[in-house]
Amino acid sequence: MTVQKTSAELYEQYKAKMQQIADVRNAMAVLGWDQETYLPEKGAAFRGQQLTTLSSLAHELFSQEDLGNLLRELHGRHDLTAIQKRNVTLSLEDYEKNRKYPAAFVAELSNATNTAYHAWIRARKEKNYAVFEPALEKMVALKQQEAAILGFTGHPYDALLNEYEKGADVAMLDAIFSSVRSSLLPLLQKIALQDVPERKFLSRHYPKDQQWEFGLGLLKDMGYDFKAGRQDVSEHPFTTSFNPQDVRVTTRIDEQDLGNMTWSCIHEGGHALYEQGLPIEEYGLPCGEAASLGIHESQSRLWENNVGRSLTFWQHHYGKLQGLFRSNLLAVPIQDFYRAINLVQPSLIRTEADELTYHFHVMIRYEIEKELIAGNLKTSDLRDVWNKYYEDFLQVKVPDDMHGILQDIHWSHGSFGYFPTYSLGSFYAAQLFASAKKQIPNLENDIASGVYDTLLHWLRENIHRHGRFWTSNELCEKVTGEKLDFRYFLEYASEKFGGIYKL
Amino acid sequence: MTVQKTSAELYEQYKAKMQQIADVRNAMAVLGWDQETYLPEKGAAFRGQQLTTLSSLAHELFSQEDLGNLLRELHGRHDLTAIQKRNVTLSLEDYEKNRKYPAAFVAELSNATNTAYHAWIRARKEKNYAVFEPALEKMVALKQQEAAILGFTGHPYDALLNEYEKGADVAMLDAIFSSVRSSLLPLLQKIALQDVPERKFLSRHYPKDQQWEFGLGLLKDMGYDFKAGRQDVSEHPFTTSFNPQDVRVTTRIDEQDLGNMTWSCIHEGGHALYEQGLPIEEYGLPCGEAASLGIHESQSRLWENNVGRSLTFWQHHYGKLQGLFRSNLLAVPIQDFYRAINLVQPSLIRTEADELTYHFHVMIRYEIEKELIAGNLKTSDLRDVWNKYYEDFLQVKVPDDMHGILQDIHWSHGSFGYFPTYSLGSFYAAQLFASAKKQIPNLENDIASGVYDTLLHWLRENIHRHGRFWTSNELCEKVTGEKLDFRYFLEYASEKFGGIYKL
Structure with a gap:
């Protein structure tokens, strides 16, 4: 016999999963803060690798089938508070968007970001855009790919704009x-x-x-x-x-x-x-x-x-x-x-x-x-x-x-x-x-x-x-x-x- | 048809998995460093939760069945270098030890550590051991449990000693x-x-x-x-x-x-x-x-x-x-x-x-x-x-x-x-x-x-x-x-x- 879980129980499960993902993302934020304040010069390469690993883990956690099932189940419940409902709706939207990203793409983007960041630092030291250009070219190609992954009806740039400002185009x-x-x-x-x-x-x-x-x-x-x-x-x-x-x-x-x-x-x-x-x-x-x-x-x-x-x-x-x-x-x-x-x-x-x-x-x-x-x-x-x-x-x-x-x-x-x-x-x-x-x-x-x-x-x-x-x-x-x-x-x-x- | 993988291929897989785990553990080390150098006062509670999450993730990653299978397969190979062989032997030992820890115990220990650390800080402020004692009592109970989980032949303390100094008893x-x-x-x-x-x-x-x-x-x-x-x-x-x-x-x-x-x-x-x-x-x-x-x-x-x-x-x-x-x-x-x-x-x-x-x-x-x-x-x-x-x-x-x-x-x-x-x-x-x-x-x-x-x-x-x-x-x-x-x-x-x- 399957006992159906109450919405409160499901909501707690959802919350625990989301907080776990937030913990990983916030750990990344700590590593990012350290990178731009106190990281010693030689530490940059491994820091990039560590951030890539955490980024992949967060992506995996937020892509799990059972989180999707949980969100869909909760989304159909009618006894949630307004805030709970809004959380679930937004998480489901975010989840479906995140699922569109192949794991390999996420890792590649994280690596490219690390490379581009350090190329930018070097380029600034040498005051020469040419040092940054190849990394930027790669980044633009990935962002074009991202726009295609996310999908758009008007301009491809709309897909990227929406990442920062929902509704902007x-x-x-x-x-x-x-x-x-x-x-x-x-x-x-x-x-x-x-x-x-x-x-x-x-x-x-x-x-x-x-x-x-x-x-x-x-x-x-x-x-x-x-x-x-x-x-x-x-x-x-x-x-x-x-x-x-x-x-x-x-x-x-x-x-x-x-x-x-x-x-x-x-x-x-x-x-x-x-x-x-x-x-x-x-x-x-x-x-x-x-x-x-x-x-x-x-x-x-x-x-x-x-x-x-x-x-x-x-x-x-x-x-x-x-x-x-x-x-x-x-x-x-x-x-x-x-x-x-x-x-x-x-x-x-x-x-x-x-x-x-x-x-x-x-x-x-x-x-x-x-x-x-x-x-x-x-x-x-x-x-x-x-x-x-x-x-x-x-x-x-x-x-x-x-x-x-x-x-x-x-x-x-x-x-x-x-x-x-x-x-x-x-x-x-x-x-x-x-x-x-x-x-x-x-x-x-x-x-x-x-x-x-x-x-x-x-x-x-x-x-x-x-x-x-x-x-x-x-x-x-x-x-x-x-x-x-x-x-x-x-x-x-x-x-x-x-x-x-x-x- | 199954093509058997070469030892070199398996070793690369093993290395990638271990480096992923190391990245999570080293991210924890960064959060730990920050905790004792620059963390603002109110940040302590969430930091503890973030460390617990990463600790559980590292534990899960190091407990995965396929890592165990990979290690056992590699352990039977005869074409590894001396260093590769030693790595695999030690990782297999560590893996089998880690598998002994139930995930719930790892999370409980991490939480208890966070609680004890902050109790110790407070106790020092108040110059009063009694403030620390309940958290320490809990910690000792968990460590007794840990000794039992790890197993020992002589004194239970031997099990814990071995975590820091293999061979000491x-x-x-x-x-x-x-x-x-x-x-x-x-x-x-x-x-x-x-x-x-x-x-x-x-x-x-x-x-x-x-x-x-x-x-x-x-x-x-x-x-x-x-x-x-x-x-x-x-x-x-x-x-x-x-x-x-x-x-x-x-x-x-x-x-x-x-x-x-x-x-x-x-x-x-x-x-x-x-x-x-x-x-x-x-x-x-x-x-x-x-x-x-x-x-x-x-x-x-x-x-x-x-x-x-x-x-x-x-x-x-x-x-x-x-x-x-x-x-x-x-x-x-x-x-x-x-x-x-x-x-x-x-x-x-x-x-x-x-x-x-x-x-x-x-x-x-x-x-x-x-x-x-x-x-x-x-x-x-x-x-x-x-x-x-x-x-x-x-x-x-x-x-x-x-x-x-x-x-x-x-x-x-x-x-x-x-x-x-x-x-x-x-x-x-x-x-x-x-x-x-x-x-x-x-x-x-x-x-x-x-x-x-x-x-x-x-x-x-x-x-x-x-x-x-x-x-x-x-x-x-x-x-x-x-x-x-x-x-x-x-x-x-x-x-x-x-x-x-x-x-």
Whole structure:
């Protein structure tokens, strides 16, 4: 006699299996964190092999027949809570997608990623794209294969986009970037006619230790829990999470550039607050994960730009900053500081770009990725294409590959389809922040006093605690009453930069 | 038609499977390293769960039927090289032992270890053994179960001893510790009649940063490869290896005690040189592992004591040390320094004990473990038993649990049977170093000049490169011409301390 298991029993089985897989993936995240912070030089080869092994194991565990049966059984049950139902639905979707990947492909991709990452590091050392190109060519071929494995109806790139931002596609992004061009280019042209604000004082000597302390202080003020995380130094700042109780950020410090560390701290802090705010009881389950990369980026961008580059924010922090770097800043009034940190000027490096030209950096990558995946562009031509786009859209000449095509880590990680989420993140951030200002009484006053509890509470309630329960657009609609609308970013940008440049 | 596979093909399959398991175990080692160096406070719970998951996975992978079949098939082949044959024999032994462990027991042990480790941390904070005792009681029960699972013919403790030192048993250790008592106690009594050398200057203020730099310098001089490793700080110094290209050490620094950092660096450096010298082409296979814990400890002890506490060693380093800590050491002649760092005096803490009383610390733990596993002793009585042993053998009164039963991490890790390898390590070290002195021309001169290439080369050739090919006693016999003989330690100790104390 077979006794049918209760939904509660089946759900516990499902949860245990998912947590086991999460443990393996989070172990990979620890190895990845170590790789970019403390790994000794010679340790790289075996680390790659270890990551490949764990990646294969996680893939196998998530491909097991009995997990599929369990998910299908649970999916037919009608006595699950809403969250349970959502978890099961999403896990089943993820499972079916994962099953499409042959194990050999997963291992090959993991190996190729490791090779490409180290080739990228070497290429940067030698400032020569040609060192990276063969590994990138291989990566693009694998990503084309991946798009075919996942399947698509429109553009093959849609398949990859969906990995990072469910629902995003080429049609939607072509429309958004068309708005970017039609509305931001005129704004940039007006700004280009104005005087360039003084900003030399931001490039004076800012000693490492004081910068480090100031950055830690900002994270603490924002509400980042240092008992559930830590900050270290890496070549490229990033946030990684092993669970909501261990969310780590990294930064980099340039003694000739105060901004580099400052906004990387606030930016990664925004990501980290999201991860620390995910529901811990949903560990390993979809509702314990972030909604999408675009929403993730909305959290970092909201803190970095809407909060961290506002005059209001610096009304509280500027005095402290002046005190730390007296000879550099004591003679600089806050208004000049504010204008300097919001200088709009076409430039070469995405991560150092201002809030407006930033989206042209993203658009260039978007256009390149789209054509690479479609097979309309070869990696051997990429340096030229890259450099030409920078001249066409930003009127800047790329002097070398370090300041051009080698600047971002993403392609070495195989992350094609990721860049557009950066722009989506800013646009979501503008729309969310507009709602926050409406819904939180005295938010501006709080920020002016260095109090962020109210904002963080609002983000936790409206966004963080929901995990993947809603898709990005559903979430946006629930919180702001509307689907994503570029208008909010344009209004924010016009008001802010119109004020700064007296347009 | 079944085509029989060649031995070479089967061996490659075996190697791939073993390397996969090694990757999981080494990932655990990375998570373990992180746990004791950089883990934020709240991250501990999930880290424990992640380690449990990986431990279960490694156990499952190493229990698979097809691995067993492969090993048995390979074991019957006659066309393997000597190293291949040895690998297969040892893996088959390990496999059959591992198969004895039920998966549920492995998971329970891993959970209990995590609980015990954190209970031990808390108990130390509260300086109260009672906080640790329930977790320890559970651990002892599991270790008794483990002894039964593994099986034994003589004493149940033999089963656990064999996990760390193949061939060691209660009969052998009872005999050795009886020699320790009969020959070292009279030597200690003679020393007790002599004047106590001055050593206050070792407890002056030694600033952290200079100590750190001095320690790194020692490791570098010894030949530790910093491109294949790194040093960090942890509560209890340790060495961990993820592969021979990534072998990490930790140290601790006490600004009131120069010796703490100095000899922990040299000690862990000795362990690390062994791990960095294991054959990289044997990664994941038995011959890529250390021969035994006793041999491992012989490497750390040889560097720490036979080299690092010798007058010859300091003839090279003392000038630099004086230069770093001028106000503390400039007026202290090298002879006084040498006498001070070799002061023999019964004390409370094993890791800070001198070379002679050290073995009484080990003996106390050995006696306790033996009786705990035999069920003749309860954890609830342990504090009293511990304190009484310290009075009986070392004539010291234990003032609190931190300086008593809570001082070592081992029991919280479930490492019963580990302590005796510390004494075996010293005794192997003395015998090996006596051979090294005979076989290496001008070894003393080299050491006096700060040149360690010849010694390291000798260790690499005679010990490191062999991995687990020989058992500890076989290795000892091959290198020194004799099985382990306590006489070498006694001769070394009598000569050294006879000289220092003018006996």
